[in-house]
Amino acid sequence: QQQVKQSPQSLIVQKGGISIINCAYENTAFDYFPWYQQFPGKGPALLIAIRPDVSEKKEGRFTISFNKSAKQFSLHIMDSQPGDSATYFCAAGPQPGANNLFFGTGTRLTVIP
Amino acid sequence: DSGVTQTPKHLITATGQRVTLRCSPRSGDLSVYWYQQSLDQGLQFLIQYYNGEERAKGNILERFSAQQFPDLHSELNLSSLELGDSALYFCASSVDAGQNYGYTFGSGTRLTVV
Numbered sequence: 001q002q003q004v005k006q007s008p009q010s011l012i013v014q015k016g017g018i019s020i021i022n023c024a025y026e027n028t029a030f031d032y033f034p035w036y037q038q039f040p041g042k043g044p045a046l047l048i049a050i051r052p053d054v055s056e057k058k059e060g061r062f063t064i065s066f067n068k069s070a071k072q073f074s075l076h077i078m079d080s081q082p083g084d085s086a087t088y089f090c091a092a093g094p095q096p097g098a099n100n101l102f103f104g105t106g107t108r109l110t111v112i113p
Numbered sequence: 114d115s116g117v118t119q120t121p122k123h124l125i126t127a128t129g130q131r132v133t134l135r136c137s138p139r140s141g142d143l144s145v146y147w148y149q150q151s152l153d154q155g156l157q158f159l160i161q162y163y164n165g166e167e168r169a170k171g172n173i174l175e176r177f178s179a180q181q182f183p184d185l186h187s188e189l190n191l192s193s194l195e196l197g198d199s200a201l202y203f204c205a206s207s208v209d210a211g212q213n214y215g216y217t218f219g220s221g222t223r224l225t226v227v
Contacts, residue, residue, distance in 0.1 A: 006155075036218075043115060043203055043218030044156070089156060099207060100146055100169050101216065105155035 003027060004092050006104025013111050019077040021107045023090035026071070030092040033066065034101070035075045038087045047088070048075070080111045116140065117219035119204050125225045131192040134222045136204030138185055143209055144168070145187040146216065147179055150201040162187055163209070194226045 006023045013019045025033075034049035050057045050064040050073065057064045063076040077084055087108050093101035116139035126132055138145050147159040158171035162181035173179075176194075181187040191198060201223050205216040 034216075041220070043117070043205075043220045045115070045218065046215060049215075091156075099144060099163075099209070100158045100161050100171065102158065103148075103156035 002105075003102035004090060004104045006090050006107060008107060009105070010108045011110070013077075013080045013109065015080065015082060015111055015113050017080050017111075019075075019080045019084070019109055019111070021075045021088055021090070021109070022072065023074065023092075023104050024070075024072045025092040025102075027092070028071070030094070030102075032093055032101075033064070033073050034091050035062075035064065036089040036091065036103075038089065038106075044089055077109075080109075082111045082113055085109055085111050115217050115219060117142075117204060117206050117217050119202075119219035119222050121222060122220065123223050123225075125227060126194060128194055128196060128226055130194050130226075131190065132194065132224065134189040134191070134202050134204075134224075136187045136189070136206075136219060138187070138204075138206030139217050141208060142206035142217070143185065144207045145181055145185070146205045146207075147173075147187070147189050148203045148205065150203060150221070151199075156203070159189070191224070196226050199224055199226045 035047045036044035037047045038044040061078045066073045087106045089106050090104040091101040118137040120135045143164045146161045149157045159173040161169040179189045201221045203221045205218045
């Protein structure tokens with residue numbers, strides 16, 4: 001069973017536009033929701049993370065919106081740039097008794113000039 | 114450089130063979146996690162070790178095994194390899210196993226089984 005569902009699978013956005021990626025999770029015990037950015041040939045790198053005691057977190061052009069009742073969270077990239085073109089993974093966790101995260105299937109973002 | 118070192122970067126081997134992937138965690142990190150990344154499955158959690166002991170198990174096949182050594186480096190052993198085992202294998206590390214959820218990933222090992 002996929003613990004974290006992510007959509008869309010791919011996204012094409014014009015430079016300067018807003019990129020929005022959505023995720024939904026199953027386990028209400030999860031209390032950490034990070035987003036990772038992965039460039040080709042590299043490992044995922046932590047981009048931004050949120051805990052369920054807040055509904056929004058902003059870091060520069062990146063914002064996480066969190067809806068605890070709906071068990072959903074999303075990543076908004078404002079003023080998207082070609083350098084943002086990468087694969088984005090949402091994650092949630094941890095697994096009780098351990099620390100592993102469950103990842104979504106990823107969204108390939110392409111920002112066109 | 115993330116501080117997590119994975120070797121080798123690329124590995125090509127034949128079906129039925131056995132390989133060992135190595136991971137050195139970031140300095141000070143006690144937990145090591147192994148993930149498999151394939152095109153259609155995303156990042157699948159395999160196994161976690163904390164300070165030498167297995168902490169959590171995910172979708173790891175019986176043909177796969179792992180261990181974490183006293184110096185905290187970890188090895189993932191894949192045996193009786195099948196074509197479907199071809200994937201990127203990532204190692205990640207974190208400071209501890211419970212309170213700090215931040216992961217640092219290595220650059221991965223690309224395994225191709227032919």
